[in-house]
Amino acid sequence: MVDLSQYLPILIFLGIAVALSALFVFLPMGVSRLTGTHNPDAEKLSEYECGFPAFEDPRSQFDVRFYLVAILFIIFDLEAAFLFPWAVSLDMTGWAGWATMMVFLGELAIGLAYAWKKGALEWE
Amino acid sequence: MTETFQSWGMSYDWAWFTATIAGILLIALPLMLAVAMIIYADRKIWAAMALRRGPNVVGPFGLLQSFADGLKVFLQETIIPSAANKGLFLIAPIITFTVALMAWAVIPFNSGAVLANINVGLLYVLAISSLGVYGIVIAGWASNSKYPFFSAMRAAAQMISYEVSIGFVLICVVLYANSFNLNAIVEAQRGHGLGIVNGFWFNLLLFPMWVVFLISSMAETARAPFDLTEAESELVAGYQTEYSSMSFALYWLGEYANVLLMCALNATLFFGGWLPPLNIDLIPWFDIPGWIWLFAKILFFFFIFSWVKATVPRYRYDQLMRLGWKVFLPLSLSFVVLVSGWLMFTRYGA
Numbered sequence: 001m002v003d004l005s006q007y008l009p010i011l012i013f014l015g016i017a018v019a020l021s022a023l024f025v026f027l028p029m030g031v032s033r034l035t036g037t038h039n040p041d042a043e044k045l046s047e048y049e050c051g052f053p054a055f056e057d058p059r060s061q062f063d064v065r066f067y068l069v070a071i072l073f074i075i076f077d078l079e080a081a082f083l084f085p086w087a088v089s090l091d092m093t094g095w096a097g098w099a100t101m102m103v104f105l106g107e108l109a110i111g112l113a114y115a116w117k118k119g120a121l122e123w124e
Numbered sequence: 125m126t127e128t129f130q131s132w133g134m135s136y137d138w139a140w141f142t143a144t145i146a147g148i149l150l151i152a153l154p155l156m157l158a159v160a161m162i163i164y165a166d167r168k169i170w171a172a173m174a175l176r177r178g179p180n181v182v183g184p185f186g187l188l189q190s191f192a193d194g195l196k197v198f199l200q201e202t203i204i205p206s207a208a209n210k211g212l213f214l215i216a217p218i219i220t221f222t223v224a225l226m227a228w229a230v231i232p233f234n235s236g237a238v239l240a241n242i243n244v245g246l247l248y249v250l251a252i253s254s255l256g257v258y259g260i261v262i263a264g265w266a267s268n269s270k271y272p273f274f275s276a277m278r279a280a281a282q283m284i285s286y287e288v289s290i291g292f293v294l295i296c297v298v299l300y301a302n303s304f305n306l307n308a309i310v311e312a313q314r315g316h317g318l319g320i321v322n323g324f325w326f327n328l329l330l331f332p333m334w335v336v337f338l339i340s341s342m343a344e345t346a347r348a349p350f351d352l353t354e355a356e357s358e359l360v361a362g363y364q365t366e367y368s369s370m371s372f373a374l375y376w377l378g379e380y381a382n383v384l385l386m387c388a389l390n391a392t393l394f395f396g397g398w399l400p401p402l403n404i405d406l407i408p409w410f411d412i413p414g415w416i417w418l419f420a421k422i423l424f425f426f427f428i429f430s431w432v433k434a435t436v437p438r439y440r441y442d443q444l445m446r447l448g449w450k451v452f453l454p455l456s457l458s459f460v461v462l463v464s465g466w467l468m469f470t471r472y473g474a
Contacts, residue, residue, distance in 0.1 A: 006240050006241055006242045006243075007240065007242060008144070009144045009147065009148070009229065009239050009240045010226070010229050010230075010239075010240045010242075010248075012144055012145065012148060013148050013151075013152075013225070013226060013229050013239065013240075014222070014226060016145075016148050016149075016152065017152065017221070017222040017225040017226055018218065018222050020152065020221075020225070021217070021218040021221040021222045021225075021374065022218055024217075024221065024370050024371075024373075024374055025214055025217055025218055025370060025371050025374065026214075027198075027370070028197075028198050028199070028200070028202055028369045028370040029202045029369075031198070031199065032199065032200065032201045032202060032369065035199065037199065037200065037201040038201050038202070039201065040201075040203065042206070044203060045203065045204070045205050045206040046205065046206065047205050047208075047267070047268060047269035047270075047366065048269060048271075048365055048366060049269060049270055049271070059265065059268070059273065062273075062274075062277055063277075066277050066280070066281050069281045069284065069285060069445070070280075070281070070284065072288075072449070073284040073285065073287070073288060076288040076291075076453070077284075077287070077288065077291065080288070080291035080292060080295065083291075083292075083295050083460065084247065084295065084298070084304070087295045087298040087299050087464075088298060088302060088303060088304060090299060090302070090464060090467060090468070090472060091302060091471075091472050094472070095468065095473070098464060098465070098468050101464070102461065105457065105460070105461060109457065112453070112454070112457075116450070121445065121446070121449040121450055122442075123441060123442035123445045123446070124442050
């Protein structure tokens with residue numbers, strides 16, 4: 001049986017941690033207004049690109065390989081998600097359970113080999 | 125702790141609530157103190173490796189250096205760039221620091237001394253540590269500046285790449301311990317070498333996985349030699365370039381809290397957590413409280429982290445990705461097969 005009451009401390013911890021972090025972010029903002037260090041101007045608030053004005057919108061484009069890595073991650077994280085229940089029940093499923101998972105791993109290994117051969121894992 | 129409060133005349137619910145709050149503060153506040161001291165220790169060790177002295181002016185031996193730094197950033201002006209997305213810009217450090225604290229809820233400090241003794245503790249740690257990447261990506265995107273954005277993309281790709289192999293390494297550990305509960309994993313390491321040595325690390329099948337885990341945990345926390353997200357010669361300061369004051373410091377605090385967490389995981393998963401190193405009572409090993417053993421192991425691993433930072437040159441991004449996808453992933457995958465096959469033959473085989 002799942003003992004859900006063990007998760008309640010985590011929930012309370014979440015509340016306290018968020019409160020603590022928010023305090024750390026917002027309290028200095030208030031203090032700097034009181035002590036007079038808060039003194040913004042247009043130059044200070046512009047983005048820092050080594051002294052030059054920004055050339056273009058920084059969010060315009062980025063390398064497609066980041067997408068590839070993200071997609072591969074989703075696949076292999078899913079694979080790990082299938083492995084977790086198998087790993088804790090290996091004592092009950094016997095050789096049949098073990099062999100089935102080996103077939104699954106083999107198929108994903110073929111997928112990895114294909115991605116490797118296609119150059120999806122290359123970063124020059 | 126609940127019983128103590130009950131004996132003071134509280135009802136059970138109130139005693140439980142007070143005990144939980146006390147437990148949370150007992151984890152969060154010493155953790156922040158530990159982070160401050162570990163930053164100082166990092167600088168000291170790094171300096172000693174370079175044959176010079178680290179911070180030694182503020183307080184005796186420079187012990188108060190981190191607190192002086194903290195006070196300095198606390199009194200600084202918080203600058204929010206005019207082009208930034210203000211809400212997300214302020215939420216990002218909150219997410220990072222919250223997540224860095226949260227993972228400690230399931231680390232066992234002694235037999236049963238854990239805030240939340242959940243069945244899937246290891247999965248919880250994995251989930252929480254993958255949430256950490258959100259704080260960094262949001263910070264990089266919300267700054268609306270080129271270098272933080274590049275750094276955030278790098279950080280995201282780097283962290284998720286190494287999380288894959290960390291996942292498979294954890295499966296190897298779980299196969300041995302037959303549980304996701306961190307307390308049960310520590311207990312499974314009792315007398316795990318000829319009945320004398322506590323811990324999985326000397327095991328021929330798990331030792332390579334520990335090495336993979338140690339290196340992956342450096343990459344996961346973006347520590348040197350994998351600190352490409354803040355490569356100061358290319359990206360100024362990385363995703364926190366536009367930050368100032370305490371929001372800047374929260375990234376450092378969160379980063380070091382994550383490093384400590386990874387050290388604690390190394391100790392818990394492979395070095396027997398709160399167990400003494402040997403399972404014999406020649407010297408009264410077991411009279412020393414468990415949390416002292418755990419802290420000693422954490423400090424040992426932190427020293428390794430510092431040592432590596434002081435000696436190993438930074439990786440290139442393509443080398444980093446190659447190590448993650450072409451070395452660690454196939455290696456950890458094949459060790460899942462090896463470990464489970466070996467367990468089938470020796471422990472579970474019909």
